[in-house]
Amino acid sequence: MPKLINRQERKQHIAQAVWAVLAREGVRGVSVRTVAAEAGISTGSLRHVFPILNDMMLYSLDYSGQRFLASLTSRKVTGPLIDHLEDLLFGFVPTSNESRMYSEVVVGMLAEASNIPGVARMLQQQETELAYTYSFILSQLKAHGRIRSDIDVQYEADTLVTLLLGVHVSYMLSDQTASDQELQAPLKMHLASLKNTD
Template structure:
């Protein structure tokens, strides 16, 4: 009887292997051959799932985004306003090895998106989704009296998103994994300014 292959599971195995390779060798070292070896597959076994490295990178970005959103949904459940905003930000910030590795997937995707309209559109839709969530949390916090900043919520949301994305770049480029960039303190400082 032929072995039944779970194609979705195999795709995720390949994405996980891609993360590990990029974390160790960078995007240039993440060849299809290296990814196949890391995942324990023959080189040709990747083609039915991801015909090119670009398609694999696109899938990996979508997977990172969805995984982050699942974590966000879990930690914001039952929360609104400032507590929900804080929880959202703490899940996006690269505060552990897993999220630093996710940032190392996202950054090469951004580089490709500069010249690839399809990837640029995927990124834009993802960021619009995050901005909408941030604006909702800010509006709830303002209604509760926790945000009194004179700056409008749309501008605050864009500032905060830029801070989160910048933190991903900084974490992905760090050469000292033991260095604490103070991201949690920076977030708390920003949230404190909102009350002013």
């Protein structure tokens, strides 16, 4: 059993190294050599865990992406649910070191999705999970009259995910110079349009 635990820890350590290389150098900068150097292990040790580079990329995207998503979606609700939804949305906006890294990696992987089998499907799965979280919160808000009664919850959940993706792309196109206010503005405006004003 300890051997399995050590192997799992090694995979996670490598995944974090891949994430760091992706954020710094982009997809084309990821190789057995660069990741091994980032992780502080030999190339032989890395190949022992991940014999195929593509498998390493997919595992890393899944592990690190899910860890970031979980860090946001598992936050305890301490105030009004509408504020929690706003916090959850803004947590994905590239305004912190962690969310900026997430943005750089996801946009970079999207650009290479057609060249790396399985990447598009994995990113779609993460989007689906995020949309489910938004859908659940929106349905609760609708039930309590906090957002408009005519809102299609699933449509709006998908719209929020699409808006977030657009924010990430805008951030990268701005050469990562867009201000926090500029990045948050589209989401604030859309959330305001959902609120029940009666």
